[in-house]
Amino acid sequence: MQAAVLPIENLRIMLVDDDENVREALTEILSRRGWLVEDFSTAESAIAALKRQHYGVILADVNMPGLSGMDFLHLARESAPDVPVVMITGYPSIDLAVESIKFGAVDFLQKPFKAEELEIVIRKAAGNAVRTSKPGDKTRAIGTLPEMARKRLEDKIKELSILHTISESLDEVSEKDDIFRKTMDIAQIIADSDMAFIMVVEHDNGKLVVRASSGYDSQEMAGAGFSLSEEPFRGVLDKRCYSYYMAKGGSLGGLVPDGPRPVLLAPMIINREAVVILGLVGRPGGAEISGDALTLVLNLTAKASLKLENIALSENIFSSIIGALNSLINALDARDTYTRDHSHRVTRYAVEIAKAMECPQEVVDSISFAGPLHDIGKIGVRDEILLKKGGFTDEEREIMKTHVVRGEEILRPLNLLVSEKAVVLYHHERWDGGGYPKGLAGCEIPLVARIFSVADTFDAMTSTRPYRQALSLEVAKEEIVRCRGTQFDPEVVDAFIVSELLKG
Ligand SMILES: [Fe+2]
Known part of the structure; x- marks a missing residue:
């Protein structure tokens, strides 16, 4: 039932390249496909072998010391006109493609190449050879070379043009x-x-x-x-x-x-x-x-x-960076026994409030992703201020406030979504305009930040601090309701009250 479209079994491949590493790599890839590879480091030794052995496909480097790849191509076409030759080059150009094909090569491969690409070219070359020529039929192949070369050139240009269109089409999309x-x-x-x-x-x-x-x-x-x-x-x-x-x-x-x-x-x-x-x-x-x-x-x-x-x-690199930043946040939280796990807890609370508000999934996703990083800017705040147990001086308070802008700066190279950046930059803004860093008011403050602000305050009140015990849920709720419409968005507070957070 199942059959390969091109006859490529028992293929013997001649590989000519002066670079030992290239020969080793190609031999490994081709052998894995079950093909027999004989490699040669010079064009001269390969030509000698061509006179005693028949090959299904020849792969030859363009640049070699002694006889060049093009010289080799000429001689190979004379010695074994029915064997397809694929040229290998690190610097492909239309000129080189035209010259190679004009002189009888069936294709060319660009270094570095992927195993799949190599396989495609070999299968195509071997398949074409079987269709267009019979082994040993030298007169037929030599006699029709100009016509065959013209046809191959036309086909190659058509193929390059289609491949170019394919590349352009794929370049248009990134998801x-x-x-x-x-x-x-x-x-x-x-x-x-x-x-x-x-x-x-x-x-x-x-x-x-x-x-x-x-x-x-x-x-x-x-x-x-x-x-x-x-x-x-x-x-x-x-x-x-x-x-x-x-x-x-x-x-x-x-x-x-x-x-x-x-x-x-x-x-x-x-x-x-x-x-x-x-x-x-x-x-x-x-x-x-x-x-x-x-x-x-x-x-x-x-x-x-x-x-x-x-x-x-890119996703791997991105998640590695985010992983590293999360580790930093954990380290930051751990500097202060009283705020351990604060960042992840606040994120969980904010997600609960967003769900109670029936926010779109994008809002929940932004909070989930950026929430743990919301205080990343505190990395730049000195221990004697960050861990201070009493009240701040005016100067210290101003230094603490810089953490939102610093956080946004740290994350800027990651090209986060606008709503993700907003969690970091605006989570200390107030509904009445009295917050920082910009003093935004009402709906000028992005929704994610308005939600985060309530969650952040709720966690601060329900955690034990050096200077006071944790407040009960009821007291924390009363305080948040008291600040409804001043510090907090009334709608967010209403959602907070009906959320799962106050259910024990
Ligand atoms: Fe903060």
Whole structure:
């Protein structure tokens, strides 16, 4: 049932590169695909080997000492005209592409390359060679070289143009779901398929879940889950290799409604792990996806993978920074026994109030994210002021007030949302305009900050301090109600009263 679209088994690859590291890396990647690799450090030794051995594909570096890559290309075309040559370069240009292809190369690879990209190029080169030439048919290949070269050049320019359009389209989006949707839409156009879907691995529940689909009843398909151990998904994920075959009607858990239909499952690889599958389903009894379309779709998934990997990397860096800042906050809270866990507690209280106000989820999310960091600016306040047990002098009070602006400055490079920054910068503003740092009043103060202000005060009153015991819930409530409309937003106070906070 399952069959690869291109004949690439038992492939013997000649690799010519003077750089030992490149040879080692390429040999490892290609061998992992089950291909036999013979590597050569000079063009001269490779030419000698070409006279005694047949290869399925030749990979050759453009820049080599002694005979250059282009010299090698000429000689290789003479010695083995039926063997496709792919040039490797660190500095690709249209000129180089034109020159390589004019002299008989079928493609070129740019360093550094990803394993998937390398595989695509090799599969394409090997597949084309089988389709267009017979091993040992030297006269035929040499005789038709100019025509073949012109055709290859045209195809290459067309391919580069489509790839450029694909890159531009993907560059327009930066959210994961938008990348999924765009990849799926472009792939569907390239392969002229009837239906398409994107599935994402969810390790938590051991499932592959449909994140986007096209051509299906979307309500029916959205969120559909499949076991990670189910074939053919498991094979695609484990081997990190596409699968293309004619599928029976009703297979793939209903993703192939009737049949037989051609199906392509292409993995997207992030941090060397296949975590997304693009699925394309052709028309019943429809034409198979062409080799060129397949190459373009696999290029598309490789580019989308790179984009997703960059997002994952940014998210990792971002969460590492936030983790480090949270550690700082914990350290800051720990400096003062009496305010231990204050930041996280206040955040919990603020979330309760926001829920009681039936705030949109974005408001709750901003409070949850930025809340623990609201006093991060206190890192810059000296211990003798921060830990002072008595009242502040005017000067000390002014120094303490600077923590909101300092906090905003510390977090500025992280490009937080406006509402997240507002938690940090405005949580000491007052409804009557008497707060700091700007003396904003009423609804000039962002809602998240008005909520945070009540939560912050409630925690201060219900925690034990060096100079007094914790107040009871009832007393704290009375004090907050007393400040309704002066220090606090009346609506926030009303929500606070009915929230879970006062229920024990
Ligand atoms: Fe504060």
